[in-house]
Amino acid sequence: MSEQATRNSTTRRTVLQGAAALALASGPGTASAADSPGTVLITGASRGIGLEFAKRYAEDGWQVIATARDPKKAEALQALAKAHKNLRLETLDVTDIKAIDALAAKLKDVPIDVLLNNAGISGGAEKQKIGSIDYSVFDDVMHTNVLGPIKMAEAFTPHVAASKQKKIVSISSTEGSLTLISPRPDVNSIFYRASKSALNMSMINMAKALKDKGIIVTMQSPGLVSTDFVGSLRLPIMITPQQSVAMTMPIIARLTMEDTGKYYRHTGEVAPW
Amino acid sequence: MSDDITRRDALTASAGFTAMLGLGFWTEAAAADSAGTVLVTGASRGIGLEFVKQYAAKGYTVIATARDPAKAADLQALSKANPNIRLERLDVLDHASIDALAAKLKGTPIDILVNNAGIGGGGANQIFGKINYAVFDDVMKTNVEGPLKISEAFIEHVAASKQKKIMMVSSSQGSVASVRSPSLYFYRASKSALNMVTVNMALAVKDRGVIVGMVAPGATDTDFMVEVRGRIPLGKPEERTAGMIAQIDAFTMEKTGKFYEWNGEQIPW
Numbered sequence: 001m002s003e004q005a006t007r008n009s010t011t012r013r014t015v016l017q018g019a020a021a022l023a024l025a026s027g028p029g030t031a032s033a034a035d036s037p038g039t040v041l042i043t044g045a046s047r048g049i050g051l052e053f054a055k056r057y058a059e060d061g062w063q064v065i066a067t068a069r070d071p072k073k074a075e076a077l078q079a080l081a082k083a084h085k086n087l088r089l090e091t092l093d094v095t096d097i098k099a100i101d102a103l104a105a106k107l108k109d110v111p112i113d114v115l116l117n118n119a120g121i122s123g124g125a126e127k128q129k130i131g132s133i134d135y136s137v138f139d140d141v142m143h144t145n146v147l148g149p150i151k152m153a154e155a156f157t158p159h160v161a162a163s164k165q166k167k168i169v170s171i172s173s174t175e176g177s178l179t180l181i182s183p184r185p186d187v188n189s190i191f192y193r194a195s196k197s198a199l200n201m202s203m204i205n206m207a208k209a210l211k212d213k214g215i216i217v218t219m220q221s222p223g224l225v226s227t228d229f230v231g232s233l234r235l236p237i238m239i240t241p242q243q244s245v246a247m248t249m250p251i252i253a254r255l256t257m258e259d260t261g262k263y264y265r266h267t268g269e270v271a272p273w
Numbered sequence: 274m275s276d277d278i279t280r281r282d283a284l285t286a287s288a289g290f291t292a293m294l295g296l297g298f299w300t301e302a303a304a305a306d307s308a309g310t311v312l313v314t315g316a317s318r319g320i321g322l323e324f325v326k327q328y329a330a331k332g333y334t335v336i337a338t339a340r341d342p343a344k345a346a347d348l349q350a351l352s353k354a355n356p357n358i359r360l361e362r363l364d365v366l367d368h369a370s371i372d373a374l375a376a377k378l379k380g381t382p383i384d385i386l387v388n389n390a391g392i393g394g395g396g397a398n399q400i401f402g403k404i405n406y407a408v409f410d411d412v413m414k415t416n417v418e419g420p421l422k423i424s425e426a427f428i429e430h431v432a433a434s435k436q437k438k439i440m441m442v443s444s445s446q447g448s449v450a451s452v453r454s455p456s457l458y459f460y461r462a463s464k465s466a467l468n469m470v471t472v473n474m475a476l477a478v479k480d481r482g483v484i485v486g487m488v489a490p491g492a493t494d495t496d497f498m499v500e501v502r503g504r505i506p507l508g509k510p511e512e513r514t515a516g517m518i519a520q521i522d523a524f525t526m527e528k529t530g531k532f533y534e535w536n537g538e539q540i541p542w
Contacts, residue, residue, distance in 0.1 A: 097406050130477040133425060135368060135418060142413050146462055147406060154404055178449075178469055178542035182530055187477040190470055194417060197469040198462035201449050205462075209401040209455035273449040273542040 036086065038165055039063040041112050043094050043152065044119025046074035048227035049171065052241040053116060056249060058084035065107070067092035067119075094119045094148030095140075104155040111163035114252060115156050117149040117170035121192075122229060128190045138191055145195035150202050153210075153217070161213045168210070169252055170203050172196050172219040174265060179272035200263060200273065207261035216260045220248055223266040239266075307357065309436055312336040312383050314365055314423060315390025317345035319495035320442065323514035324387055329355045331518075336378070338363035338390075365390045365419030366411075375426040382434035385521060386427050388420035389442045392460075396500045399458045409459050416463035421470050424485070432481045439478075440521050441471050443487040445534060450541040468532060468542065475530030486524045487532040488517040489540060508535075 040057045044050040045066035051074075054066040058080065064087040068074050071081075071089040081087050092103055094117075123141040127134035149170045160166055174180050175189065176196025200219055207217035222244045224230070224237055239247075247266040263271045311328045315321040316337035325337045325348065335358045339345050342360040352358040361377075364370050394412040398405035424439050431437055445451055447464025468487060475485035492498060494507035501507075516535030523537075532540045 130425060130474065135422060138418050139410065147409050150404065150458060151406060154401060176469065178472055181469065182472050185476065187473045190473045193473060194466035194469040198466040201447065201462045201465035202458055204449055204452045205455040205458050208452060
């Protein structure tokens with residue numbers, strides 16, 4: 001990711017935002033599918049990074065399909081849906097295979113430009129301390145962070161293949177990078193880390209499987225973001241969901257087939273395995 | 274089965290008795306002359322069985338575990354021929370059974386814990402477009418959760434030993450950097466996850482002098498590879514296991530948390 005690329009992208013975003021602003025100026029909710037930059041499906045959109053993605057894509061004029069386990073209880077997402085006619089809510093638990101199939105069937109013939117596998121859980125760091133590991137959270141972490149994204153990609157491949165942009169982006173974490181974790185002295189969230197290594201492997205497989213269909217599959221680390229996800233942890237290197245998403249959207253916007261199988265940080269650098 | 278129980282009972286009784294006298298062949302003499310004690314999971318067949326055979330031949334005291342040792346004819350035969358092989362029932366998915374075995378073996382130092390038990394999940398279940406999600410849990414629990422739980426449960430046994438090694442039998446299929454074509458989604462993901470678990474375990478027990486590493490056999494001609502037999506070149510289990518044992522021998526604290534192929538090549542993440 002060169003500075004040049006970053007500048008181009010920034011310019012592009014500004015232009016896009018301008019277009020979206022124009023569309024909005026012509027009347028609220030007039031951003032029809034025809035004018036839209038595309039359709040994005042975001043899992044885990046009720047809060048944190050997912051919510052911010054939904055907000056920013058909606059503001060940019062995208063058709064946003066925002067999914068959450070229980071959208072009725074997601075007040076911020078509800079408010080967002082009220083403010084943006086181009087954002088629709090769908091109930092989805094990514095650990096529920098049948099629910100994924102049902103949503104894929106419901107959205108049949110809806111091209112999805114960007115499938116954003118954002119839903120993820122940490123499982124709670126305190127439950128993952130070696131010596132007193134609570135194995136009851138293992139399945140939840142693996143189902144949400146690994147099985148869910150694989151199944152989503154598999155079920156929505158026809159929708160993505162029928163779109164213009166054809167992108168499947170999974171929110172991973174540099175906590176899943178063996179190269180970055182190995183030299184570090186801290187042992188933390190062993191299931192979470194393992195799930196993200198497993199997710200990366202799954203998406204590499206997916207990238208190879210979908211290349212012939214012209215689908216770009218990547219992984220994206222959002223940085224260390226101050227959301228509910230990290231609890232009360234606050235560190236100087238932390239960024240806000242707004243910052244993380246603002247940095248990530250241009251990376252997603254400029255993905256090409258040359259990027260398939262890559263693992264990007266929010267800074268645009270490629271993360272090592 | 275009855276023979277085995279009889280033999281095991283006799284062994285246990287004799288061990289208890291001779292231990293009291295301080296000259297038994299199982300506890301005292303074996304421990305004194307022994308190269309050390311190895312615990313191998315998934316020892317009923319394939320590479321696990323080969324680990325048992327080769328470590329026993331090297332003079333190790335071997336605790337060989339299997340889900341159902343009574344049905345493992347080859348392992349039974351092996352243990353009959355080698356008094357320094359002891360069979361234990363262990364299902365790596367059953368945490369209560371892991372804790373029970375750790376309690377039973379309390380006070381027994383384990384030099385090398387070989388987390389060998391693993392499953393592939395079936396290639397046909399892991400093809401894009403028709404992935405069978407029903408096998409996900411079995412693969413993840415057997416290949417990731419099991420080795421972690423066993424390592425956690427046996428850490429005191431390993432820390433009390435001379436060699437202090439926890440070894441995971443992983444696979445180059447878990448190397449993210451090495452994927453060339455799509456297959457075995459869950460299996461590959463489980464081995465990447467196992468590698469991350471191992472790296473964390475290595476960091477966690479370093480202060481106690483325990484070395485944690487990964488070894489991989491490469492594609493080996495065992496039942497595990499039945500789906501690809503005849504389509505890709507497969508190594509002999511004897512040779513691949515001997516190679517992994519050599520890598521395990523060569524593991525030092527400087528190598529803790531690293532991942533080696535049977536032939537000594539370091540496997541990239």
